Amino acid sequence: MSEGILAPRAGRRLLLRIVKDTAVDRGRLAGAAATLAAVAGIQLLLTWLVKEWLEGPLTGGSFVPVRTLLVKAALATVLLAVAVVLSRYLVASVNQRLLERLRERAVRRVLASRASAVRSRPSGEFVSRVFGDASSLSGFVETLLKRLVGDGLDALGSIAVAFVVEWRLALAAVALVPLLGFLLDRIGRRVRRQGSLAQREAGELHAVFSEQLQGITTIQGYGAQEREAERFAATNARYRGRVLRAELWSAVVLAAVFLVTGTAFLGAIGWGSRLALAKELTPAGLLAFCLFAARTVEPLRRLSEVHAMLQRTLAAAARVYEVVDFGYLEREGGTPLPRPARGSLALEGLRFRHHPDRPLLEGLDLVVAPGETLAVVASSGGGKSTLAAILAGFLPPGDGRVLVDGVDVSAADLRDLRASVRLVEQDPFVFRGTLAENVLFGRPGATRAEVGEALRLAGLSDLVASLPAGIDGSLLEAGRNLSGGQKQRIALARAVLSDPPVLVLDEATSALDSETEGRLLDALSPWLSRRTVIVMAHRLSTVARLPRLVVLDGGRFAGDGPAQSLLEGCPPFRALFAEQVEPVPGLAT
Numbered sequence: 228m229s230e231g232i233l234a235p236r237a238g239r240r241l242l243l244r245i246v247k248d249t250a251v252d253r254g255r256l257a258g259a260a261a262t263l264a265a266v267a268g269i270q271l272l273l274t275w276l277v278k279e280w281l282e283g284p285l286t287g288g289s290f291v292p293v294r295t296l297l298v299k300a301a302l303a304t305v306l307l308a309v310a311v312v313l314s315r316y317l318v319a320s321v322n323q324r325l326l327e328r329l330r331e332r333a334v335r336r337v338l339a340s341r342a343s344a345v346r347s348r349p350s351g352e353f354v355s356r357v358f359g360d361a362s363s364l365s366g367f368v369e370t371l372l373k374r375l376v377g378d379g380l381d382a383l384g385s386i387a388v389a390f391v392v393e394w395r396l397a398l399a400a401v402a403l404v405p406l407l408g409f410l411l412d413r414i415g416r417r418v419r420r421q422g423s424l425a426q427r428e429a430g431e432l433h434a435v436f437s438e439q440l441q442g443i444t445t446i447q448g449y450g451a452q453e454r455e456a457e458r459f460a461a462t463n464a465r466y467r468g469r470v471l472r473a474e475l476w477s478a479v480v481l482a483a484v485f486l487v488t489g490t491a492f493l494g495a496i497g498w499g500s501r502l503a504l505a506k507e508l509t510p511a512g513l514l515a516f517c518l519f520a521a522r523t524v525e526p527l528r529r530l531s532e533v534h535a536m537l538q539r540t541l542a543a544a545a546r547v548y549e550v551v552d553f554g555y556l557e558r559e560g561g562t563p564l565p566r567p568a569r570g571s572l573a574l575e576g577l578r579f580r581h582h583p584d585r586p587l588l589e590g591l592d593l594v595v596a597p598g599e600t601l602a603v604v605a606s607s608g609g610g611k612s613t614l615a616a617i618l619a620g621f622l623p624p625g626d627g628r629v630l631v632d633g634v635d636v637s638a639a640d641l642r643d644l645r646a647s648v649r650l651v652e653q654d655p656f657v658f659r660g661t662l663a664e665n666v667l668f669g670r671p672g673a674t675r676a677e678v679g680e681a682l683r684l685a686g687l688s689d690l691v692a693s694l695p696a697g698i699d700g701s702l703l704e705a706g707r708n709l710s711g712g713q714k715q716r717i718a719l720a721r722a723v724l725s726d727p728p729v730l731v732l733d734e735a736t737s738a739l740d741s742e743t744e745g746r747l748l749d750a751l752s753p754w755l756s757r758r759t760v761i762v763m764a765h766r767l768s769t770v771a772r773l774p775r776l777v778v779l780d781g782g783r784f785a786g787d788g789p790a791q792s793l794l795e796g797c798p799p800f801r802a803l804f805a806e807q808v809e810p811v812p813g814l815a816t
Contacts, residue, residue, distance in 0.1 A: 238541050245367060245544055248328065252321050259317035263377035265310040269303050271384045274522060276300050278515035322368035326361055333357045333550040342621050344555030351437030355430040356546045363543035366536055374533040378526035385522040392516045393508055396495045410483040418476045422539035425469035426546055432462050473539065561640040565632050568647045570597040570728035570759035576627035579613060587613055589782035600760040602770040605779035606803060611763040615733040618761065619650035631729065649727035653734035655718030657706030662691065663698040665717055669724035677724060684754055685720035686747045711738030723754060733763045741768045748772065767804040
C-alpha cells in the first residue's frame, strides 16, 4: 500500500468519493443541512432584531415596539435551541454511519483478499488504517455540514446584510477575500503533506506496538525490553514531530485568516467612522454594520480551519480507501467440484517459485487415490507447506496442474475447493470465545453432541474436563491460555467436524510428544480411513505408521513407498531421519 502525498487532482477525486459515500444517507444529510441553515438564519435574524431595536423603539419613546421585538426574539431563541439539538444529532448520525460503512467495507475487503497478500503486510498497519485513520474521518461530516453549510451561510448572510446596511464598507471588506483564498490554497498544500506524513507515522507506530505485543516472550527472553521500548519511543517521537508540524501549518492558516479579516474589519470601522461624522451614515447604522461584519469573523475563522481539517481528512481517507480498494481479491466463481466428492488428487508437472530465481517445486507428478493416506517429507524449507497451501487454494500453482476430483484447482470454485480440501496448519489460530464456538468454525450448524464427538476424536476430553464451563469454557485471544498442542488439536477438531473428503495436515501434530501423537492418530484412524489424507511431517514416528511416503528433495520427488523401503533405498530420506532411526521400534538401520 502506497504512502505517497496526494496530488491536487487525486485529492479532488478522493473528496468527491467521500461526498458520494456520505450522500448515501440523503434524508439525514438533507435534514442536517436544513437544520444547520436554520441555525444560521435564526442567528442572523437575532442580529437584525438588534439593528431594529437600535433604530426604532429606542427613539420612539414607547415600550410597545420593544415588547414586540422581545416576543420575536424569544420565539427565535426557542427555534434556535430546537434547531441546534436536531442539527447536532443528524450530523452525528450521518458521520457515524459513514464510518460504519467504511470500516465494514474495509474489513470485508481484507477478509475477501488472498491470505498471502494480507499476511505480507504488518497487521498493525491494517488496524491503524481501519480504526485510527477511519476515526480521523469523524470530523468530515462536521466539516462539510457545520462549517460549509452552517458557517458558510452565516458568513454569506452577514456579508449580504452588511451590503444592505452600507454597501461601500462591505465592498471594501470583501475585496480582501481573493487574498485569503490564495493564502489558504498555498498554505493548505503544506498542511496536506504534513497530515499525510503524520498518518503514515501513526500507522508505523501501530505496527511496532502490535509486533511487540505478539513477540513479547521473545523480547523478554532475550532481555530486549529496553531496546524495544527505545524503538517504540523513537517511532513515537517521529509521530509527535509530524503531528506538531501539521498543527503548526494549521495555525499559520488560522493566523492568516485573522490578519486578513482583522485588517478588513479595522479598515471598515475607520472608513465608517468618517462616514458617520460626515452624516452619510447614522451611528446606529455603523453599529449594525459592525455587528454583521463582526459576525463574519468567527465563521471565516472556522472556515479557515476547514481547509486544514480537510487536508488531514483527505490524507486519512486515502489510507482507508487503500484498504477498501485492496487489490488482491481472491477469485470468485469457477468450476464446481463434483458431488458427492471422491477425494482424488493429482499433480501434473507442478512447478512453483516464490522468487523467480529460487526454484522450490520442480515438475512434481503424483496421483493419490480416494481414501488413500500419504505422507510428504522434506527438509525444512523443502516445499511441504507451500504444497499444502497450493492444494487448499491459498497459493496459485505456478506451472503444471493440480487436480482435485479431476478439477484443476486454478479454475475451481474456491468455496468448493476449501470445503473439499481442509488444511490444518502447524500454527493454527484460536479465536477469543468459547471452546465450542472455536470448533463450530468447522461447521456452524453442528449439534453440541457432534462438537463433543469432534473434541473427543481430537483428544481434548481432558481440556473439556478442566474448563469450568466445559465446551462453553472461554478461551483467551489467540489461545493464550492453551498449550501449542491444545491449539493444534482444536484445529483438528474443527476439521473433523467439517467432515472434508480431503484432509491436509501440515505439521498439525508437531507440538505433541510422540506418545501423545501416537494415541491421537490411533483414535483418529477409523475417521481418517474414510477420507484422503496428506500428512506433512518432519518426525519419523509420525510418518513411519503410514503406508505410503513421498520424499521431496531439491524440489522434486526423490522417493515413493513405505518407510522401511525408503530407509533402505532412498538416500535423501535416510539423511533426513538418520538421527531418528534408532529410537523407532521395528525399523532397521
